[in-house]
Amino acid sequence: MAVPLLEPALLRRLEALALQVRRAVSGQMGGERRSRRRGQSVEFADFRSYTPGDDYRLIDWNAYARLDRFMLRLFVAEEELPLSIFVDLSGSMDWGTPNKAETARRLAGAIAYVALSALDRVRLTVFAEGPTSGGAPYRGRRAAGELFARLQSFPVGGPTNYARLVWPIGRQRPGMTVIISDALGEPGIDEALSAVQRAHQEGAVLQLLAPQEMTPDWAGDARLKDAESGAEREFTATPLTQAAYVRALTQRSEDVERLAHRRGLRYARLSTAQPIDQMVQLTLRQIGLLG
Amino acid sequence: MSLLAPAAAVLGVTLPVIVALYFLKIRRPTRIVPALHLWPNQIRDRQANVPWQRLRPSWLLLLQLLAAAFLVAAALQPALPAGAALARHTLILVDSSASMQATDVKPSRLAEAKRQAAALIDQLGPQDRMTLIGVGPSARVLASVTGDHDTLHHALDALAVSNGAADLSSALALAAGLVRPGDDAKAYLFSDGIIEPLRASLSTGLPFALEYHRVGISGENVGLTSLTVRTSAQSRAAYLHLQNFGQQSHPVSLEWRADGRLLDLRPLTLAAGQGQDLVLPIPGDATAVTARLAGSDLFALDDVATAVARTPRAFRVLLVTPGNVFLEQALRLRSDLQVDVVAPAAYRASAAYAMTIFDRFTPAAMPDGPTLIVDPPAGSSVAGGAAIGIGRVRAADAADPLLANVDLQDVHIARSQDLRTSAFGRPLITSLQTPLVMVRDEPVRQALFGFDIHESDLPLRIAFPILVENLSEWMLPPSVPSRSFHPDEPVTVVPDAGATAVSVIRPDGSRRALTAGSISTFADTDPAGLYTVEQTIGGKVQPSWFTVNLFTDSISQLKPPDRLTLPPTRPTAVQATHPGQLEIWPWIALAALGIIAAEWLAFHRGL
Numbered sequence: 001m002a003v004p005l006l007e008p009a010l011l012r013r014l015e016a017l018a019l020q021v022r023r024a025v026s027g028q029m030g031g032e033r034r035s036r037r038r039g040q041s042v043e044f045a046d047f048r049s050y051t052p053g054d055d056y057r058l059i060d061w062n063a064y065a066r067l068d069r070f071m072l073r074l075f076v077a078e079e080e081l082p083l084s085i086f087v088d089l090s091g092s093m094d095w096g097t098p099n100k101a102e103t104a105r106r107l108a109g110a111i112a113y114v115a116l117s118a119l120d121r122v123r124l125t126v127f128a129e130g131p132t133s134g135g136a137p138y139r140g141r142r143a144a145g146e147l148f149a150r151l152q153s154f155p156v157g158g159p160t161n162y163a164r165l166v167w168p169i170g171r172q173r174p175g176m177t178v179i180i181s182d183a184l185g186e187p188g189i190d191e192a193l194s195a196v197q198r199a200h201q202e203g204a205v206l207q208l209l210a211p212q213e214m215t216p217d218w219a220g221d222a223r224l225k226d227a228e229s230g231a232e233r234e235f236t237a238t239p240l241t242q243a244a245y246v247r248a249l250t251q252r253s254e255d256v257e258r259l260a261h262r263r264g265l266r267y268a269r270l271s272t273a274q275p276i277d278q279m280v281q282l283t284l285r286q287i288g289l290l291g
Numbered sequence: 292m293s294l295l296a297p298a299a300a301v302l303g304v305t306l307p308v309i310v311a312l313y314f315l316k317i318r319r320p321t322r323i324v325p326a327l328h329l330w331p332n333q334i335r336d337r338q339a340n341v342p343w344q345r346l347r348p349s350w351l352l353l354l355q356l357l358a359a360a361f362l363v364a365a366a367l368q369p370a371l372p373a374g375a376a377l378a379r380h381t382l383i384l385v386d387s388s389a390s391m392q393a394t395d396v397k398p399s400r401l402a403e404a405k406r407q408a409a410a411l412i413d414q415l416g417p418q419d420r421m422t423l424i425g426v427g428p429s430a431r432v433l434a435s436v437t438g439d440h441d442t443l444h445h446a447l448d449a450l451a452v453s454n455g456a457a458d459l460s461s462a463l464a465l466a467a468g469l470v471r472p473g474d475d476a477k478a479y480l481f482s483d484g485i486i487e488p489l490r491a492s493l494s495t496g497l498p499f500a501l502e503y504h505r506v507g508i509s510g511e512n513v514g515l516t517s518l519t520v521r522t523s524a525q526s527r528a529a530y531l532h533l534q535n536f537g538q539q540s541h542p543v544s545l546e547w548r549a550d551g552r553l554l555d556l557r558p559l560t561l562a563a564g565q566g567q568d569l570v571l572p573i574p575g576d577a578t579a580v581t582a583r584l585a586g587s588d589l590f591a592l593d594d595v596a597t598a599v600a601r602t603p604r605a606f607r608v609l610l611v612t613p614g615n616v617f618l619e620q621a622l623r624l625r626s627d628l629q630v631d632v633v634a635p636a637a638y639r640a641s642a643a644y645a646m647t648i649f650d651r652f653t654p655a656a657m658p659d660g661p662t663l664i665v666d667p668p669a670g671s672s673v674a675g676g677a678a679i680g681i682g683r684v685r686a687a688d689a690a691d692p693l694l695a696n697v698d699l700q701d702v703h704i705a706r707s708q709d710l711r712t713s714a715f716g717r718p719l720i721t722s723l724q725t726p727l728v729m730v731r732d733e734p735v736r737q738a739l740f741g742f743d744i745h746e747s748d749l750p751l752r753i754a755f756p757i758l759v760e761n762l763s764e765w766m767l768p769p770s771v772p773s774r775s776f777h778p779d780e781p782v783t784v785v786p787d788a789g790a791t792a793v794s795v796i797r798p799d800g801s802r803r804a805l806t807a808g809s810i811s812t813f814a815d816t817d818p819a820g821l822y823t824v825e826q827t828i829g830g831k832v833q834p835s836w837f838t839v840n841l842f843t844d845s846i847s848q849l850k851p852p853d854r855l856t857l858p859p860t861r862p863t864a865v866q867a868t869h870p871g872q873l874e875i876w877p878w879i880a881l882a883a884l885g886i887i888a889a890e891w892l893a894f895h896r897g898l
Contacts, residue, residue, distance in 0.1 A: 092325035100325075184326035213325055223319040226327035233327060234319065238894075244331040252329065 005109045005148040010277060017114045017280070019081060019176060020291040021202055047071045081120040082137075082175030084201075085112055086168075086192075087151070088208075090128035090160040091228035092184050096210020096272055101156040103272040104180045104208055109148050110280050111178055114290060116144050123172070124150060128158035131168045159228040160185025162192040169195040177203035178289070183256045185228070190259045197263040204266035204289045207256055211273045214249065216242050295368035295417045295874065302363045309355050354890035361883035365876040370416070372873070378477035380420045380436065382466045382499065383408045386482030386506070387427045387450055388457035389778065390846045393483070393590045395509035401452045404481035404506045411479060412443045414873055422469050423447060426482065428455025428779035428817075430462035436469065454592055454778030454817050454839075456846060457482065460490040463497060463858060470498045483507035483851040489858065496861035503855050510850025511537035513561055514593030517842055518582055518775070520573065520600045522626065529580045529598060531569045535561035536848045544585040545569070549577035549600065556585075573600055579821045579836060593847045597821045599773040599836040605629045606767050611638045612650035617750035618665070621759035622648070627769060646767050651743060661736045661766035666708070666743040675741050676709030679724050687718040693730065693761045694719065697754045704749065707742035715739050736766040771824045771835040778839055781814040784824055792827040798839075 006014075050059060050070030063071040087108045093101040112122045116138060124134025124147060132154065138147045162185060169177060169192060177196050183189050183205065196203050219237045226232075235241070253269055260267040266287040270279050284290045294300075324330065385408050391401040408423070415421055415438060423433040423446050434446035459482070470476045476499035483506050517532045535541055540562045547554040555571055573580050577600040584594040610619055610632045622630045631644070635652035648663040653671040667674040681704040686694050699720065709725045710718075716731025719738070729739045749755050768785050776782055786793045786807055793805040795813050798820025805811040807826075816822070816839045826833045841847065 095323065095325045182325060184329070186326075186328055210325075218322065221319045222322045224327055224330055225321050225323045227323050227325050229327070231327055232321075233330070233332075235330060241331050245329055248329040248331070249326075252326075 005106055005152055006113065006276070010110070011113055011144075013277065014110055014113050014280065015117045017285075017290045018118045019083060019111075019115055019120065020288050021081060021176060022288075047073060081115065081118070082123065082173055083112070083115040083120050084123045084125065084169070084172055084175065084177045086131070086165060086177065086179045086181075087124070087126045087154075088128070088160065088179075088181030088185075089126045089154055089156045090181075090185060091157045092160065092182055093208075094156040095227050096212050098210070098272040100182055100208050100210050100272055103270075103276070105151045106276050107206065107208070107270070107279060108178075108180055109144075109151055110276055111284070111290075112138070112147055112151075113141075113144050114280075116141050116147070122147065125165075125168055126151075126154045127160075127165055128156075129161050130164045133168075162189045163187070165192040166195040169201070170199050172199050172201065174200040175202070177201040178206065179203070180206045180208060182209055183207045184252065188259075189256060193259055193263045193265060196265060202264075204268065204284075204287065205256060205260045206284075207253060207267070207269045209249075209253075209269065209271060211271055214246075214271065216245060293370050293372075293416075295370055296366060299363065299366035299368070302366050305359045305363065306356055309352070309359055313349070313352055350893055351890060354886055354893060358883050358886040358890060361879055361886060365880040365883060368874060368876045369879070370874045377411075377414060377416070377419055378475045378499075379418065380422070380470065380474050380476040380499075381411065381415070382422045382424065382469070382476060382478035383411060384424045384426050384459075384462050384466065384478060384480045384482070385447070385450060386457050386459075386480070386486070387425045387452050388485065388846075389452070389454045389592050389841060389843075390457075390483050390485040390590070390849055391506070392452050392592055393507060393509075393512075393849055395507055395511075395589045395849075399452075400483050400507045401450075404504075405447055405450065407481055407504060407506070408447055408479070409444060412440055412447065415440065415443075422466070423450075424462050424466055425450050426457050426459055426462040426480075426486075427453040428458055430458060430465045432465065432469070454819055454841065455780075456777070456843060457486040459486040460493055463489075463493055463501075467498055472498070474498070476500075477502065479504060480857070481506055482855075483849075484855040485846055485849070485851065486855075489856075493858040496859045498861055500860045501857050503857060505851050505855075507849075507851040509537075509589060510848060511539060511541070512588055512590045512593070512847055512849040513537070513541045513543050513584060514590065514841070514847035515582055515584065515596040516566075516593070516844055516847060518580070518596035518598040518840065520580060520598045527573055527575060527577075527600065529571045529573050529582070529600070531571070531582050531596065532566060533559075533561070533569070533582075533584070534566040534844070534847065535564060536844075536850070538563050541588070546583045546585055547571050548581045548583070549573050550579060554580075577601070579838070581821075590847065590849055592819060593841045595819065596840050596842070597819070597838045598775060598840075599821070599838055601773075601836065606645040607631065607643055608646045608648065608763075608767075609633065609638075609641070609644040610648045610650065611635055611652055611654075612648070613652070615650045615665075615744070617744060617755065618648065618650060618759070621750075621756040622763065624756050625760055625763060628763065628767075646763065659735065663738045663740075663762060663766070665740040667739070673713070673715055673739055674708060675713050675725070676711070678706040679709050681705065681707050681722045681724055681727065681742070684720060684722050684727065687721045687726070691719060693765055694758070695761060697758045697761065698752070699754060702747065702749050702752055702754060704742050704747040706746060710739070710741045713739070713741075730762075730765075738762050738766070771837060773835065773837055775838045775840045775842060776816055777843060778819060778841065779814070779817050780839075781812045782816060782822075782837060784811045784813055786811070787826055787828055787833070789828045790826040792825075794825050796823040796825065798822065 050072050054072055058072045060071045060073045085108045087104050089101055093104060115122045119140060122138045125131050126134060134150050221236050224233045224235045257267045266289050268283050268287050270283060280290060385404050387401060393400050396403045412421065420436045420438050421443055422436050423443060425431045425433050433450055434443050437443060466478055478499050478501045480501060480503045513535045515531060515533050518529060520527060520529050540560060542558065542560045544558050546556050561567060579597055580600045581597045605627050608622060608628050608630050610622065610630055613635060619630060619632055622628055638654060640658055646661045647658050650665045651668060653664060653667045664673055684699050684702045684704055686699060704727060707725060707727050710729060711725050713729060715729045717729065718726035719730050720728040727741050731737050744750050771784055784805055790807050793807045795803045795805060798818050803815055805813060819839050819841060822837050822839065824835045
């Protein structure tokens with residue numbers, strides 16, 4: 001029997017969360033998000049004069065009594081939030097304990113479930129050398145099972161090519177984009193982040209790393225093999241070379257964080273050693289992605 | 292350049308081994324990493340990946356090969372030709388006498404001599420042998436016929452300076468004994484040339500060539516050359532002579548102390564070559580008096596002089612004579628004799644007297660102690676035959692210590708008893724006609740004059756008081772002489788009767804025990820200063836003193852002679868020298884260490 005992507009207890013806790021958007025969104029269907037359009041909700045937005053054809057149910061009769069004019073009460077429309085989740089399933093993600101790809105699936109599933117619970121529309125895309133669509137947008141909590149199954153069905157492997165994310169990102173309507181990746185591929189992730197900004201997307205970059213790559217736990221002679229390209233190199237690890245590697249990794253993470261902030265995106269560096277619960281309820285809340 | 296250990300060339304095999312290690316394949320575990328580009332790029336391989344691949348240039352390999360090459364080179368012990376021409380057997384004589392303490396060359400003449408000798412040791416080749424001899428008051432072999440550099444250096448380092456004179460004759464005789472006939476030998480003398488006169492026996496030549504290396508340059512020195520204490524009936528005074536041996540005027544400050552108490556301090560200025568006598572009254576209760584030149588000069592040993600101030604224990608002596616002022620005065624010259632004079636009629640035998648002199652009288656029974664008998668009357672048991680005229684007077688044995696400094700050239704004797712048939716003892720002074728003075732050791736020390744000294748001009752000669760002093764000291768030797776000795780001069784200690792323990796306390800406070808029951812020779816007198824001899828007699832400790840001072844002008848003079856006359860080299864001596872060697876392997880080993888450190892650094896820097 002297949003192991004469920006997320007435990008029911010975790011799902012129940014996720015239902016209490018919601019995606020945090022900084023500005024109003026415009027979706028195609030009603031949802032629980034503030035929309036730039038005035039609509040039907042309980043939150044008052046403005047008054048305007050009645051013109052024929054308006055919904056007479058919105059006339060403020062108290063204002064009519066005072067002003068002797070038909071005034072319409074306008075309310076903030078609540079619409080769905082288009083959420084796009086891009087999950088890196090390249091070769092470099094199939095590494096570490098716990099495995100980065102598995103953790104990425106679970107994290108994407110958790111964020112998607114939060115969105116589905118709030119009637120937001122979720123579009124799933126996995127990528128390695130190129131993007132692979134996760135099917136038609138999912139909406140509603142009932143779609144979660146299908147989304148989870150789809151997430152688990154994608155294989156892991158191949159090189160990372162962030163440049164090929166530019167097109168699927170750019171064709172999205174304004175909404176929220178979350179990229180889950182180790183952000184280690186070459187060339188860098190900046191092109192994709194730039195596309196997010198151009199598409200007027202709010203979003204976040206969640207850099208997922210395994211503890212073994214943050215602090216290498218080995219020394220001595222080895223033949224290093226790149227998980228994606230298969231390139232090999234003789235290497236003798238000494239305390240000095242290990243320190244140089246850690247410095248390079250830290251530098252890469254800081255670069256990604258700097259680029260993300262420059263594009264108006266949130267950033268979090270996550271370790272696969274962290275439980276999903278902790279990532280979602282603590283880290284993603286801290287960066288303002290969930291609330 | 293020559294190699295002292297050519298067999299070490301075998302170690303050269305390490306170089307190809309190091310290269311081979313680079314060829315050898317090592318098993319590296321494959322590690323998959325998410326991003327290879329984040330790992331530092333180590334440009335070259337530390338080891339090969341496949342057997343017999345092409346050797347790639349590598350700093351590490353180069354440094355390792357260099358280090359191995361340097362280590363192998365050091366193991367070969369290469370040596371460069373050095374300046375000195377060494378023989379197969381090199382003898383090094385290092386002067387360690389008193390004058391080598393001079394500091395005209397820094398830090399001292401001995402240190403400089405050792406430095407020069409050490410340089411010779413360093414040049415010793417693997418086939419060469421070396422002998423080290425210390426030239427002090429006695430010659431001492433420090434290291435005998437060895438090629439081991441460490442042994443030689445340790446022996447040289449252990450050589451300490453002494454306060455005595457340099458006995459080069461003994462050292463050369465010792466060196467000659469260590470050279471076998473036909474040996475290729477050469478000797479080097481490192482000295483300031485201030486040595487005791489060479490013995491005539493060395494004039495036959497040495498079996499090796501001798502090269503003199505002078506150490507020292509200056510003779511600027513002010514020293515104390517004598518200090519004595521004289522006691523008269525009224526007072527006691529110390530007499531000091533100090534001398535400027537240099538070519539320049541020197542201001543000095545002279546300090547007098549009696550048993551450590553300051554008596555006087557006075558500044559003096561001595562012109563070049565000037566000597567000065569000083570007299571200082573000293574307290575009656577002082578045991579020793581010390582004069583010290585304050586301030587520093589090139590030679591400290593002669594800046595202090597010590598003399599015993601206390602009158603030695605006196606012997607009571609009885610002179611039985613009808614009247615003999617010559618004999619009486621001669622006896623009184625010795626300060627430790629207390630002379631009582633009695634007429635023959637008043638003579639009573641007494642054990643209180645250590646010695647008795649009978650002049651023209653003999654008692655019925657001779658006393659037990661030492662006796663000097665002058666012209667015994669006829670009928671005495673020791674009297675000789677009828678008087679006979681005497682011609683020329685001469686010594687029976689000119690080398691007899693009892694006649695030391697006794698000049699009999701101008702001595703005339705009118706007549707003497709005929710002692711030719713006397714069984715008294717051995718003759719000391721004799722003539723063609725008869726022995727004139729006889730001495731014997733058994734049963735007690737006794738001397739017999741066969742003539743009345745009034746019938747000779749002997750009492751008018753300087754020889755008389757000397758002869759009386761010699762005889763009295765022979766018969767009554769002081770248990771401990773209170774005079775000054777030279778450093779390393781042996782001191783004879785005759786324990787008093789009844790002494791159960793005898794010991795000598797040296798100036799540094801160390802105590803040396805002597806045998807109580809017999810005459811001892813104490814030779815541990817290198818340090819200058821006051822020595823105390825303690826005798827335990829009847830449970831009481833009786834101290835007496837003597838001093839050791841340099842008091843040798845030839846040493847205090849300090850100026851190294853320009854030329855030193857050395858014994859000639861025998862024509863048969865082998866003289867086949869070869870250049871010495873200077874070993875350079877320590878420098879090469881040091882360079883190898885530096886390269887290994889660089890290799891370690893390169894490895895950890897990931898070069």
